[in-house]
Amino acid sequence: MNKRISSPKTMQDVIRQHQFTLKKSLGQNFLIDENILNNIASAADIDEESYVLEIGPGAGALTQVLASRGKKVIAVEIDQRLEPVLKDTLQDFDNVSVHFGDVLKLNLHQIIDQECPPGVPVKVVANLPYYVTTPILMKLLTDGLPIKTIVVMIQKEVAGRLQAEPGEKSYGSLSIAVQYLAEPKIVMTVPKTVFVPQPNVDSAVIRLDIRPEKKVKVDDETFFYKLVRASFAQRRKTLMNNLINNLYDKTQKEQLLEVLEQTGIDPGRRGETLTIEEFARLSDVLSHK
Structure with missing residues (x-):
């Protein structure tokens, strides 16, 4: 069985072996905690029938967990330099396909149609870079994709905004835009110490269940x-x-x-x-x- 890279040592070994340098501009902070990786997969209810869209697989730590549980993982990665890393870390999984490109520019409808049977709902799982959290979430929510649930790791403060209620300090236009289309629930908070390299802030995992009908009806x-x-x-x-x-x-x-x-x-x-x-x-x- 391929080595799991969900520990500081194995992750650093893989990065060193491939002479990979992490780019701060891409928000590359790789998760290295087996329990949290498993909890994310559990929060998304990943089972042997699940088709998963993973955004930003990085070195593949979460991808390994998703692939070991799900039917198929479609990973979208912006950094083409990670191709040899992912070939290495995912070599024992024949149910993963990696698409390189910017998720905000790629035709996700086309990718999902190509990779999944018609009419099968897709579960999104991601450790999102902080600097593009909002545009990625809004694309996923508004593009009419066959998505059932979204489970993402994001900045703790932003997760609070997604779930905020009227009158709370963090309640704002993002809270309303997300709650109009989905039901958000914070699953857990994640300390910055479980990433390589460590980010400056703590994170949270939030689950968004797409509403079958929008929360309110509006004319325009x-x-x-x-x-x-x-x-x-x-x-x-x-x-x-x-x-x-x-x-x-x-x-x-x-x-x-x-x-x-x-x-x-x-x-x-x-x-x-x-x-x-x-x-x-x-x-x-x-x-x-």
């Missing part, structure tokens, strides 16, 4: 997102001030006040106090004005 989804972003543009400002400064202008103040009164929302409230249902109600009225 594009406008709904614009309204939410504008409402959080300056957190200390009231909802009214944010909307005047970022979506409308001062000549529309009276019209805005009327709409807020009509929807039962106090213009003096801040965006972070509004529920997703209130944003939907406000969006539907404003989008028809």
